Amino acid sequence: MLILQNISYVHLNKDLLFQHISLTIQNNQKIALIGNNGSGKSTLLKIIAGELKPASGTLQCDEKPYYIPQIFGQFNHLTVAEALKVHTKITALNAIINGSINEKDYNDLDDDWTIEERCSSALSYWGLQNILLSQKMESLSGGQKTKVFLAGIQIHQPALILLDEPSNHLDSAARNKLYGFINDTSASFIVVSHDRTLLNAFDTIAELTANGINNYGGNYEFYTAQKAIENNARLQSLEETEKAIRKAREKERETLERQQRLDNRGKKKAEKAGVAKIMMNTLRNNAEQSTSKLKSVHTEKIGGLNQDLMDKRAALPDIDKMKIGFNHSSLHKGKILFSATGINVEYNGRSVWKKSIDVEINSGERLALKGDNGSGKTTLINIITGKIKPATGKVFNAINKWFYIDQDYSLIENTLNIYEQAQKYNTANLQEHEIKIRLNRFLFDKTTWDKSCQSLSGGERMRLMLCCITLSDVAPDLLIFDEPTNNLDIQNIDILTKAINEYEGSLIVVSHDEYFLDDIRINKVIQL
Incomplete structure (x- = not known):
C-alpha cells in the first residue's frame, strides 16, 4: 500500500532533518510513529500526505491518504463542510433539491446522494449532532475540531489514515472512543502520538531518528522493555569504558614511574663509571625521548577511550543524564x-x-x-x-x-x-x-x-x-x-x-x- 525508500528531508535553511527513511505499510496494518521532538514525525506525515516534497528518495502509495494534522486553529476560517472537504457536494445537492438542472451541480455531486446523511451520522457518532455543516470551525473547541476531522474518516472511508497527535484535545470519554474506533477500523493507520494508552493499541512501533526508522514488533510496553535492554547495555558499556580509562591511567603512571627509575639507575651507573659529559647529555636526551614516546602512546590510548566515553554518554537518553534534586516541603504528611x-x-x-x-x-x-x-x-x-x-x-x-x-x-x-x-x-x-x-x-x-x-x-x-x-x-x-x-x-x-x-x-x-x-x-x- 505504501513504500518509502531512502527518503531525506532538508529544511529551507539547508539543515538536514532526516535521511535514509524507509518504511513499508501493508493493507490493514496499524503503525505508531514515535521519536523525540524535532525528529521530523509531523514532517514525514506531510510528505506521505503529499503536502511536502522530500529532498531525495522515492514514495509509492496506492491510496490517497486521509490526513489529520495537529489542530492549532489553522482551520478556523473554514466551515465544517469545507474542513471535511464535502462543501462542493453539499452545495450541489442543495441546489439540485431546490430544482437545479445545471450539469455542473450533477457532476459535482457525482451520484453521492447520501453525503448529507453520512455527514450527519458521522458527526453524531462523535457527539457533534448539534454542529451544523455551515458552522465556522472557529466556533468549536479544540476537542470538537478534532472530532470533526475524525468524523471525516467515516464520511470518506479512506484505506490509509494519517493521524498527528489525535488525542491532544480529547477528554477521557472521547479518547476511549478513539481507541475503540482505531481498533475496530480495518483501514491502515500511521499515528504520531505521545498518548501511551493509544500506543499500546498498536502492534508495531516505528521509532524515527535522524538516520532512519527502527521498527519494534510489538506495542508500546514491548518497545519500552526493548529500549530498557538496549539502555542497560549502553550503561554497562559506559561503565566498562570508564574502568578501561582508570586502568589505562594507572598503567601510564606505573610505566612512567618504572621508566624514571630505570633512567635514574642508568644515570648513577654512568656517573660512577666517569662517563664523559657529552656522553651523559646523549644518555639524558635518549631517556627523555623514551619517556616522551611512552607518554605519547598512553595519551593516544587514553584519548581514544575518552572519545569513546563521550560518544557513549551522548547516546544515553536525556533522562539518564539529568539530576533533579527537588527540595522537600517542610510540612509533615497528612496535615x-x-x-x-x-x-x-x-x-x-x-x-x-x-x-x-x-x-x-x-x-x-x-x-x-x-x-x-x-x-x-x-x-x-x-x-x-x-x-x-x-x-x-x-x-x-x-x-x-x-x-x-x-x-x-x-x-x-x-x-x-x-x-x-x-x-x-x-x-x-x-x-x-x-x-x-x-x-x-x-x-x-x-x-x-x-x-x-x-x-x-x-x-x-x-x-x-x-x-x-x-x-x-x-x-x-x-x-x-x-x-x-x-x-x-x-x-x-x-x-x-x-x-x-x-x-x-x-x-x-x-x-x-x-x-x-x-x-x-x-x-x-x-x-x-
Whole structure:
C-alpha cells in the first residue's frame, strides 16, 4: 500500500532533518510513529500526505491518504463542510433539491446522494449532532475540531489514515472512543502520538531518528522493555569504558614511574663509571625521548577511550543524564493544607456547580482533578490558590507556596534568555556559578544560557520550569499541573514523570492521560 525508500528531508535553511527513511505499510496494518521532538514525525506525515516534497528518495502509495494534522486553529476560517472537504457536494445537492438542472451541480455531486446523511451520522457518532455543516470551525473547541476531522474518516472511508497527535484535545470519554474506533477500523493507520494508552493499541512501533526508522514488533510496553535492554547495555558499556580509562591511567603512571627509575639507575651507573659529559647529555636526551614516546602512546590510548566515553554518554537518553534534586516541603504528611465546605461560585448570576462542593487536600497527597470542559476545574484551582473567593461556603487555606504550571509552561517569559529566566526564580540567592550548575543538571549547558526562551521547545520549557522550581529558597507545598503532557514527546514525559515522583509535597494534576496519572502515583481523584 505504501513504500518509502531512502527518503531525506532538508529544511529551507539547508539543515538536514532526516535521511535514509524507509518504511513499508501493508493493507490493514496499524503503525505508531514515535521519536523525540524535532525528529521530523509531523514532517514525514506531510510528505506521505503529499503536502511536502522530500529532498531525495522515492514514495509509492496506492491510496490517497486521509490526513489529520495537529489542530492549532489553522482551520478556523473554514466551515465544517469545507474542513471535511464535502462543501462542493453539499452545495450541489442543495441546489439540485431546490430544482437545479445545471450539469455542473450533477457532476459535482457525482451520484453521492447520501453525503448529507453520512455527514450527519458521522458527526453524531462523535457527539457533534448539534454542529451544523455551515458552522465556522472557529466556533468549536479544540476537542470538537478534532472530532470533526475524525468524523471525516467515516464520511470518506479512506484505506490509509494519517493521524498527528489525535488525542491532544480529547477528554477521557472521547479518547476511549478513539481507541475503540482505531481498533475496530480495518483501514491502515500511521499515528504520531505521545498518548501511551493509544500506543499500546498498536502492534508495531516505528521509532524515527535522524538516520532512519527502527521498527519494534510489538506495542508500546514491548518497545519500552526493548529500549530498557538496549539502555542497560549502553550503561554497562559506559561503565566498562570508564574502568578501561582508570586502568589505562594507572598503567601510564606505573610505566612512567618504572621508566624514571630505570633512567635514574642508568644515570648513577654512568656517573660512577666517569662517563664523559657529552656522553651523559646523549644518555639524558635518549631517556627523555623514551619517556616522551611512552607518554605519547598512553595519551593516544587514553584519548581514544575518552572519545569513546563521550560518544557513549551522548547516546544515553536525556533522562539518564539529568539530576533533579527537588527540595522537600517542610510540612509533615497528612496535615490539612486546604479544606472547603459548601463552596460555590457565581458567574453572571449562575452557579458553577449545581450543588455546592466540599474539598479537602492533605499534605503529601497526589490528586487528579477530573471533569468535562466547563465543569469548573479552573475555578476550583483559582479558589485553592486564593485567586478568587467563593460566593458561598467556608475555606481554610494553609498553603504557604505553590506553583501553577499550565500545558504551555507560560511562567517562562519569552523576553528573557535561559539564564535570566533561572535568575528570576533565584530566591535562594545562589551565586551565578551555582545557578549554572543547576541549569547543567537540567541539560542546559553553557552553549544554551544565552538562548531566548521564545525559541524553546515544549520539552525545553518544561525542563527550565522544573529547574526554576529548584532555585526557590522555600520548597513549594503544592504543585499544580494543567495538562502537562500535551506538548511533550515521550522522552520528555518520562523526564517530567521522574521529576514529579521525586517531589514529596502535595500535587494536583489535571490530565486526560491515564497512563501518566498511573505513573505519577495519583492516590486521590476529585471528580467535578
